[in-house]
Amino acid sequence: MMIDFHTHTFPDAISEKVLAKLSRLSHTKYFTNGSVSGLLASMKAASVHYSVNLPVMTSADQVEKVNSALISERENLYRQGIVTFGGMHPDYENYKNELIRLRQNKIPGIKIHPAYQNTDIDDIKMMRIIDFASEQGLIILTHAGIDIGIYDHNYTSVAQILKIIDKIHPQKFVLAHMGNWGCWDDVERDLAGAPVWFDTAFAVGAITPDEAKSGTPYLTNNLNEEDFIRIIRKHGADKILFATDSPWESQSDYIERIEKMPLSAEEKDMIFAENAKKLLAIR
DSSP states (O other): OEEEEEEEEOOOOTHHHHHHHHHHHBBBOSSSOOOOHHHHHHHHHTTEEEEOOOOSSTTTHHHHHHHHHHHHHHHHHHTEEEEEEEETTOOOTTTHHHHHHHHHTTTTEEEEEEETTOOOOOSSHHHHHHHHHHTTTTTTEEBBBBBBBBSSTTTTOOOHHHHHHHHHHOOOOOOTTTTBBBHHHIIIIITTTTSSEEOOOTSSSOOOOOOOOOOOOTOOOOHHHHHHHHHHHHHHHEEEEOOOOOOOOOOHHHHHHHHHHHHOEEEHIIIIIIHHHHTTOOO
């Protein structure tokens, strides 16, 4: 089985517009049209059995509307192999009721994106969301590290994440981009081995620029294979989740990239599926 723990889709009416904007900001190429049908086509080509869809709430006003749409689509998406998370925004006031509603409607987790939400992850508004979501048994997946399109400030530094772990002890806490994108020395020194999961999204190998643009200073900042494997082994392969950040990576290419690495068959089994199956309760 193959499970991609970090993908994104957008409504058909706006998907191309959203991708064009994000591509301009990050100077990176996208590999699907951003729609559900585009993700499903990518999954079929790559032999991915399940993909986790992660909504990003850029305003508090989106929370109920977007989550309601995802709740209504949950069963149909799951039948097609898409596990959808809900989303939360730090300025949304009724966060407790909304997190309970997500759990009651069998949504397994939430995505937060401190950079897009202009709020540090150790802000009290974020911390209370993480705390209550964990109390509800929800998976909390956060963007972690520098954002390639918003690189003036790290809203989820390793120090901030360690503060969350120390004060809240979230039970199902997933850090995207191998713990802290672009801050690899901090990850290896201070975070690897902590009681959290890392996902592999947009973290290793060459980044594909959009039309040879090079405006961002971070296009060469992904991990190389040697450092990637060393961090995996220090953190523990049982806490690594295969993820691509589709549409920002090709699922087929990313699978091949990791398949070719000198990891053991047991390590690859855990990374590609077994760890995600346990977190998502997929049999």
